[in-house]
Amino acid sequence: MKLLYAFLGGVVFGAVNVIPGVSSGTMLVVFGCYDIVCGALALDFRHIKKNLPFLVPFAAGAVMGLGGAVFAAAYLLENFPVPTFLFFIGLITGSMPLIWRNLHLKGTPKTLHIILAGAALAIIILLGLIGDGEPAELAAGQSAGSSVSYLALIVISSFTAAAAMIIPGISGAFMLLLFGTYYTITNAVREFDFFIIIPACIGIAAGVVLGARGIKLLLARFYTATYSVIAGLVLGSVFAIFPQGVRINATLVVGILAFTFGAGITIIAGRINKKTIDE
DSSP: OHHHHHHHHHHHHHHHTTSTTOOHHHHHHHTTOHHHHHHHHTTOHHHHHHTHHHHHHHHHHHHHHHHHHHHHHHHHHHHOHHHHHHHHHHHHHHTHHHHHHHHTTTSOOOHHHHHHHHHHHHHHHHHHHHHTTOOOOOOHHHHTSOOHHHHHHHHHHHHHHHHHHTSTTOOHHHHHHHHTOHHHHHHHHHHTOHHHHHHHHHHHHHHHHHHHHHHHHHHHHOHHHHHHHHHHHHHHHHHHHOOSSOOSSHHHHHHHHHHHHHHHHHHHHHHHHHHHTTO
């Protein structure tokens, strides 16, 4: 059960990295492994050794989820946007009891923590409103050239997206959209274009390690305050990814079923987490 739980958490984490608007950091909180994965991404080798039985199946699932999502995400978002996003909203909603438990793990939140959570919630709602004016991607002819400045943009955008993906409520893929490099990088992965993939990997590696180390430091020194911010970010992500143009039709029925399925996954995951991860 531990292996399956870790593997499924990794699959979801890997998959959402390529879906604009959905935060992979939120999914870590949803599956109750935020601290474990952040410690590993920060290259804390004692932490990695301690949690290796969880991290190995998680990493395998993440690779599988990422590989599958690169090819499937565009299809699902283009053809079934409402059920797809309602599924992720279900995942987030079902995780609320787990987030509440983590928030109280080291004491009862105080007024300051409530203010921090509210501020984080407001930031994500604001980002969601800004995101309605999604910038256009650069034309393929402009993006795929041998320009050193464009390769620098690939590195910088990948670094920013990787650091952002560690933060619950903020989508790394959406950051790539803001930089205008999302489709360039995802297409490069599909086509095995290493001229783009290599600088992207350099930026991602640096962003993940530095971002995770920052979060790990905050959790070590200001656990309740940090988790208060995380709670606000996660709640705000529901607004950020809520699908537009929802109508009462067969698609909504499928969406409600997807929402229920997603919520069920994280409710069960939270119960497994309480019995296994804390051990």
